[in-house]
Amino acid sequence: MKLYIKNMVCNRCKMVVKSELEKLELSLIAVELGEVEIDGDLSEKKKIQVSQRLLGLGFELIDNKKSRIIERMKNAIIDLVHHQDNQIRTNLSVFLAELLLMDYNYLSNLFSEVEGVSIEHFYIAQKIERVKELLVYDELTLSEIAFQLNYSSLAHLSRQFKQVTGLTPSHFKGLKQTKRSPIDEL
Incomplete structure (x- = not known):
């Protein structure tokens, strides 16, 4: 599953997002500017957790x-x-x-x-x-x-x-x- 993330604009952003998603125990396949590929799907509860964690760091999940x-x-x-x-x-x-x-x-x-x-x-x-x-x-x-x-x-x-x-x-x-x-x- 791919997650699209707003405001990921540099390598430091990639490192921060990767670190935070690993803390949420997500299995990451790839982390690129603006997108993260994870193994499997996210439950709605986990998606809300990810969204809140990213918002606290100045990032935002993009859904549309x-x-x-x-x-x-x-x-x-x-x-x-x-x-x-x-x-x-x-x-x-x-x-x-x-x-x-x-x-x-x-x-x-x-x-x-x-x-x-x-x-x-x-x-x-x-x-x-x-x-x-x-x-x-x-x-x-x-x-x-x-x-x-x-x-x-x-x-x-x-x-x-x-x-x-x-x-x-x-x-x-x-x-x-x-x-x-x-x-x-x-």
Whole structure:
């Protein structure tokens, strides 16, 4: 049986969810971003226990199909930007449509309807948050960051960064208190 879990956005989330589900004596087959496969089915009582335990940690069981699709899109984008260094060789629309085996227009409309922002805006927000993270680490130049995140140019990255944050990347880097946002709140 698969459980779909909202707000699982990083490897640390996977570890926390795995640990909590093992404490509930569930036999886990696989734990991935946004989903856990368990051996067998859950009774309604056990499902409520799992739901309550996850809610206490900031996660949420997802029961309806549309929410699961949206969560899979979000997790794919987060994984792409934050864990794979944005290395797709095609458009985001093609990437998502192929991954989910669904028409991109349907995915786009569903995402916008439920989340209130377009997939593209969500993707840009994730990329800008990754740029902030890399700027704070101070290990790469802005040009290297632009290349790593697949921007067409340094100017494009700088323009998009300023549109989203209101600051230039250089100004952001110079701030003593950098304001980064948790990726599950973007």
